[in-house]
Amino acid sequence: MAKKIIILGSGESGVGAALLAKQKGFDVFVSDSSSLKEPYKKELDEAGIQWEEGGHSMDVILAADEVVKSPGIPEKVPVMKAIREKGISVISEIELAYRYKGDSKIVAITGSNGKTTTTTLIHHICITGGLDAALVGNVGFSFARQVAQSPKPYYIVEVSSFQLDDIKTFKPEIAVLTNITEDHLDRYDYKFENYIASKFRIIMNQDEHDYFIYSEDDEVTTQYLEKFKNHSNPLPISMRKETNGAFIKDGDMYVRTGEDFITMSVEDFFQKGKHNQYNTMAACLAAEKLDIRKDRIKEAVQTFQSLEHRMEPVITVRGVEFINDSKSTNVNSVWYALESMVKPTVLILGGVDKGNDYSILKDLVKQNVRAIVCMGTDNSKIYEGFADAGVPIVDTASAQEAVRASFELAQKGDVVLLSPACASFDLFKNYEDRGTQFKQAVRDL
Missing domain, CATH: 3.90.190.20 (Mur ligase, C-terminal domain)
Structure with missing residues (x-):
């Protein structure tokens, strides 16, 4: 008998998870307390996936082998309390996608600020550098949809703290943490430490073959680094000192992870502002670890356009x-x-x-x-x-x-x-x- 998976929430994340789970042979049911958008209803119907809107059938949900929870659903809602009390396994859509991504490599980006810009810049560098990479997660399609419908050898994934809360095995080869500032405290019992711990889950499963890019100038990150650090290779970025990662000195960016290094003037960055210099350092470091050619990295940084709704x-x-x-x-x-x-x-x-x-x-x-x-x-x-x-x-x-x-x-x-x-x-x-x-x-x- 097929394993029963319940998808809670019917946005891009939930529908992507449903399509992937169905493709992998699971018995899938989508449940949403509000209404489903028409294009998503059509997709689910065409895939032969049952769904409900405007409430939850608790008897069906509590019979699940596993629940995939959409990131927007807080733990305090009654349906989640009931699922937790029953002891049913709860995962996020990125965890489901990870299980079926095959040999593909993952660059995952999180942080309170700059994650969308950094994610899209890394993707732009990958495409410029000739890598077949998908832009997924909080930008573009959901990770699960991409895995189901158009698998790629590289996934550049923007992940939120909510998505990281429900991972179990998700492990990116390259993890980027842009910074940590107070945000979404309403979802973390108004405790900053809970939110910090959530962000650091991005490196939870990494090992000595993986890389962790973070800002050495971000006081919260450095303060908690010892508590959460693991076996992956740290690659700090900084504007204050030279690092074995990336740094800016006298108006030039240096990306240095060994004997060799990339250098270019910050005047050549298409994206202006100090915050974008941090984003660019992180993106160039990630690109260097993907073995993209230096001239391609420079070209991509010079041609990257600003994002809609972001400055x-x-x-x-x-x-x-x-x-x-x-x-x-x-x-x-x-x-x-x-x-x-x-x-x-x-x-x-x-x-x-x-x-x-x-x-x-x-x-x-x-x-x-x-x-x-x-x-x-x-x-x-x-x-x-x-x-x-x-x-x-x-x-x-x-x-x-x-x-x-x-x-x-x-x-x-x-x-x-x-x-x-x-x-x-x-x-x-x-x-x-x-x-x-x-x-x-x-x-x-």
């Missing part, structure tokens, strides 16, 4: 430049964005607060922010956080209102920056929807 220039309207950084869903992302601004800035903040502490932004706000425009259903924490910053704060309740208010507050030569520091689910479907509505509102000015 994405929209247009300039009557001397006011608009930038879409909707993917910025935590305070540290906003800090990086503001730190790279060279013009006076009108900052659009707000959404679903995740336990944000806005104090780290205060100095940058005082120095360079002309006004703050709130875009959320509850902006009280933003008002509290910047009450003494000496800048005007206004409320808006849509992308259109926020854009109009920002444009009125801005002066010629200013930047309007959407960098919300919050999740988007109060007014939008997701951060992409928020960014798309923002761009449309700017074009409608």
